[in-house]
Amino acid sequence: MxxxxxxxxxxxxxxxxxxxxxxxxxxxxxxxxxxxxxxxxxxxxxxxxxxxxxxxxxxxxxxxxxxxxxxxxxxxxxxxxGMIDAFSSLGLTEIGAVAVTNDASELGRWNPHLNAHTAIHPASEHIPVARANGITHTMAAPGGGGRGFGGGGGSGIQGQATLIHLDGWTVEEMEIEKTAAMVIGWPTLSAGGGRFGGFGRGGGGGGRSFRQAQERFDEQVAEMDEWFVAAQHYKQAVESGSDRVARNIQLEHLSRVLDRGMKVIVRANGWREIESVIEFAEKWNLDIAIAGGNGARKIADTLAEKNIPVILGPVQRLPQGEDTGYDDPNTLPGVLHDAGVEIAFATFNSSDSRTLPYEAANSVSWGLPQGAALEAVTLAPARVLGVDDRLGSxxxxxxxxxxxxxxxxxxxxxxxxxxxxxxxxxxxxxxxxxxxxxxxxxxxxxxxxxxx
Structure with a gap:
């Protein structure tokens, strides 16, 4: 019966x-x-x-x-x-203005050994709200939201993200992949932090010139490179079987991303920053996806050619950059899709995760095919995170x-x-x-x- x-x-x-x-x-x-x-x-x-x-x-x-x-x-x-928020702080952030309810980031800039899994709070009020609107799983990622949707948390290695179901009494019950990706915040090539970015007066950067910003950017990228050099040497020493290698938990976890051993989600927005990320990834043979990607339209063909997906943040936002068109956030998903770039939508947030489907819907009005919009919150993020054999369709x-x-x-x-x-x-x-x-x-x- x-x-x-x-x-x-x-x-x-x-x-x-x-x-x-x-x-x-x-x-x-x-x-x-x-x-x-x-x-x-x-x-x-x-x-x-x-x-x-x-x-x-x-x-x-x-x-x-x-x-x-x-x-x-x-x-x-x-x-x-069920829809997937491809990059959120669900379970890590409750009330943004109350510091003790936020556990999306850690002290220091170099935390490859830390995992969001240890900080997820299954009883968060945001989880059932998102679930009731059709979000069934998410990648809970370290680093905080930040302005620019993808650039939050500053530059550095922010830690490991966890892929979870949005239901369960414990994080172990919710877990899909304890370590879904390593999250890296890329340095920002900008002197400003104002509404429209830019250099010099009004940009919030104390009047730094582009040359000064470039020098600071190069220094930070070089520092990132030093960590990867150290991780490579550590990995080689461990694989050699030497008993003289003192365990270094930071390098141990970072070395897992070498030779495409783990997905790396790099938070970057400007097209120059994204180009720098691509160059870095090719040098170290990293399996990357870009998170944020506000300036990705300028290098869409390169991203498509190199098969690098982009996790886009909310489109209902102000444009970034003084010379950026008013409709840039709305049209970007369609432009990337037409160029052949794999896209997925994310909220980079906790309280707003429930609005994920409407970010995709808004892009349909500006050129993104409706089928592609649905795929960008279901099967596409599953492909980006390497779980399309289990989820997304x-x-x-x-x-x-x-x-x-x-x-x-x-x-x-x-x-x-x-x-x-x-x-x-x-x-x-x-x-x-x-x-x-x-x-x-x-x-x-x-x-x-x-x-x-």
């Missing part, structure tokens, strides 16, 4: 919110008769998808639903892969991270009705919803209070 899950107005009125179900490991779920947006293999009309043991076990139009499965009737509904064998909606999840009017993470129905209750429930019934008129 199959049991059917129905989300009704009556259920909501009774306090049972859609998706507010405690599921047990090993349960089988199915969504029947929905439109399935696989991302990888197109759209399946009137299709059925079955989840068991945390994985997608069947998908198609002629799928037999196992006995005992929990069934969601999908007529008029849509099923999409609706395919048999992949982890059961998916959402059931009443429309396109990139549209702000769309309701996310059910969220599945690791093949289980996840709770969509969150602080935003609780506050809405609390205040929607407030008295329209308050009685005057008289004091004596």
């Amino acid at each position: 199959m049991r059917t899950i129905v989300a009704t107005v009556a259920a909501v009125g009774a306090g049972v919110l859609p998706g507010h179900v405690v599921a047990q490991d090993g349960e089988t779920f199915a969504v029947r008769g929905a439109t399935l947006h696989t991302v990888a293999d197109g759209v399946i009309e009137n299709g059925t998808i079955v989840l068991r043991g945390g994985r997608i076990v069947a998908i198609g139009q002629d799928v037999e639903i196992p006995a005992g499965a929990e069934v969601i009737e999908g007529e008029g509904k849509h099923v999409f892969p 609706l395919e048999v064998g992949k982890i059961g991270n998916l959402i059931v909606t009443d429309g396109d999840p990139l549209e702000i009017t769309t309701e996310i009705e059910f969220v599945f993470i690791k093949g289980l129905l996840s709770d969509t209750d969150n602080k935003h919803r609780r506050l809405w429930e609390k205040y929607k019934g407030r008295p329209s008129k308050l009685k005057a209070v008289t004091t004596t």
